[in-house]
Amino acid sequence: MGIDADRRSRLVDLRNELTELRAEAIAAEASAKELIAAVDPAHRESAANVVHYRAVRSRDLRDLQPRLSAEGLSSLGRMESGVLANLDSVIRIINDALGEAEPDLEEGEIDWGGGKEALALNAAALLGGEPDDRSTRIMVTMPSTATTDTEFVERCAAVGMDLARINCAHDGPDEWRAMAANVRAANAKVRIAMDLAGPKLRTGPIAPGPQVVKFRPTRDQVGTVRVPARFWLGQAPARTDVTEQAPVTDPGWIAARNVGDIVTLDDTRGRFRELRVLQVASTGVLVAGDRTVYLTPGTTVWCDDEQTAIGELPAVAQSLRVFRGDTITLTADMAPAIPTDDGRHRIGCSLPEVFGAIEVGHRVYFDDGKIESVVTRVEPDTVVVGVTRAALNGTKLKAEKGINLPDTALPMPALTDEDIDALGSVVDLADMVNLSFVRGPEDVADLQRRLDNRAASDLGVVIKIETVAGFSALPETLLQLMRTRRIGVMIARGDLAVEAGFERLAEVQEEILWLCEAAHVPVIWATEVLDSLADRGLPTRAEVTDAAAGERAECVMLNKGPHIVEAIEALTDILARMKGHIDKKRPLLKRLGAWDSGL
Structure with missing residues (x-):
């Protein structure tokens, strides 16, 4: 039975548009021929596919998609794994409906099934095989205590940790080696990833406040003391539920004290x-009172006719209280900042490269975006910004807090001198290296050269996308990355959210997932996954939903925290449940038993 003239006309128009899209994809592959030829042979078809995907997605297809669906055809919404094969499949169906010849499938073209298989192989090569109960692996950040707490590492491995992450921004080579040894001993199948810190753009020091310590009781709503102020005069013993303390200058005074002394x-x-005095130990005495106490070095303490004095105390850490409308002057001089209350603040900036690159009108964000500002003046060694957003009652800006410059191209590599020094330990201890603050293909090429020089080209390489520049250059960066056999991409959503804007984060992370699926490159879903559970033992509802969305990645990363073992258990359960419901962008129609009993 033939088709009517109107439908024939619609199908011919659709075929022409699809053929044009296909031609653009082929032309893009020809333009990128040298880049594609340079990748590892195992990634060559994948490299061509990601070039095709970028070319097709450079067009707005929203008008085409409903017209394809109206004719019962694929709307191209799930073409990532095999772009040309998807286009050719739809063109074939149209030709069949029109009674015309089918196009020949190009040699070497990767289809949807082949793309899915390539991604699975690449994920297994980098991250290890799929766990039995889920398709997404779990990476866990090791705390410093993992150097000695072997039981903790064993528990993490036992409840679902597939990869251990060692952050080279903390501790040192000896500690990294101890952590790695404990991970290997806990489970030889658990892989080790080591993070290179990258350039740290942070606020400078702030002048210390007074040496003072405050102890106060806990009162109820009407002011009645429920728990007295308790602290140790001297040093708190190792085993005590009260850890607050104030040193004294005379140990003999402590030895003369008895329980009940005043x-x-x-x-x-x-x-x-x-x-x-509630308790006496060899290093101090535990005291309690119903009134708030402020102590500074030299304060005289009496008991009967015997006296001692309070010893040296740590200085109180100060901060700048910043309000909307204030100005902040960033300086190349890292001298400690002096807090002011006149709305004109001054603080150091850790990277001198900023002052030659930043321009008037560029945005500057402080402390994970808690303070937003715009540059109003640039001088050789100072940058003045006007604060456009802060909390109504002011936001505290402390030393060593992050600074984000989403509009500024900093002329500096992703690898710092400290990172280069750490590479020796990484090559010796790790299965993969995570490269931070990648801005473009040149950063990846630099790391690849250094690994080649160390005869470590087989080390897995993961690039962390955490800046707008890194996101914008991701297609080119992937082609450079694909010169290495074992590769991956981490969506580092902390800095990325600050730079891209929280309202755009969801869109950006989706686009990274799509592009990496087209390249058949495994993705690590990172930053603040189940953080409330890891920190406080109870997740938020939004965190559970976010963790479930991580099923679309090949790995989910957890940060450290006192309840991290419970977080691993919870994430294992969440990912296992989601395995039967979603695969990338494709909902899976698992049989639903939720409504078997009827309404």
Whole structure:
């Protein structure tokens, strides 16, 4: 039975548009011929496919898609794994409906099944094989205590950790080696990833405040003391539930104390305070009182006729309280900043390269975007910014807080001198290296050259996408990355959210997932996954949904925290449940038993 003239006309128009798209994809492959030829042979078809995908997605297909669906054809919404094969499949169906000859499938063209298989092989090569109960692996950041706490590492491995992450921004070579040894001993199948810190753009130091310590009781809503102020005069013993302490200058004074003694003092404000001795240890005495106490070095402490004095105390860490409308002057001089209350702040900037690259009008974000500002003046060694967003009652800006420059191209490599020094340990200990703050293919090429020089070209390489520049250059960066056999991409959503804007993060992370699927490159879903559960033992509802969305990646990364073992268990369960429901962008129609009993 033939088709009517109107439908024939529609199908011919659709075929022409698809044929044009296909021609653009082939032309893009021809233009990138040298780049494609340079990748590892195992990635060559994948490299061509990601070039095809970029070319096709450079067009707005939203008008084409509903017209394809109206004719019962694929809307191209799931073409990532095999772009040409998807286009050719639709063109064939149209030709069949029109009763015309089918096009020949180009030699070497990768189809949807082949693309899915290539991604699975690449994921297994980098991350290890799929766990039995889920398709997504779990990477866990090792805390410093993993150097000695073998039981903790064993528990992580036992409940679902597939990869251990060692952050080279913390600790040192000896500690990294100890962590790696404990991971290998816990489970030889657990792979080790080591993060290179990259360039750290942070605020400079702030002048320390006074040496003072405050102890206060806990009161109820009407002011009645429920828990007295308790602290140790001297040093708290190793086993105690009270860790607050104030050193004293005379150990002999401690030795003369007994439970029930009354200790008196005039605190820093001149307030008389009376404290009762609750416990005596060799290093200190535990005292308690119903009034708030402020102590500074030299404060005299009495018991009967015997006295001692408070010893040296750590200085109080200060901050700048920043309000909307204030100005902040960033300086190349890293001298400690002096807090002010007049709305004109001054603080150091850790990277001198900033001052030659930043321009008036560029955005500057502080402390994960808590403070937003715009550059109003640039001088050789200073940059003045006007604050456009801060909390209504002011936002504290502390030393060593991150600075993000989403509009500024910094003339500096992703590898710092410290990273280059750490590479020796990484090559010796790790299965893969995570390269931070990648901005373009040249950063990846630099790392690849250095690994080649160390005869370590077989080391897995993961690039962390955490800046707008890195996201924008991702297609070219992937082609450079694909010169290495074992590769992956980490979506580092912390800095990326600050730079791209929180409202755009969801869109950006989706686009990274799509592009990496087209390249058949495994993705690690990272930053703040189940953080509330890891930190406080209870997740938020939004965190559970976010963790479930991680099923679309090949790996999900957890950060450290006191409840991290529970977080691993929860994530294992979430990912296992989601395995039967979603595969990348494709919903899986697993049989639903939720409504078997009826309404």
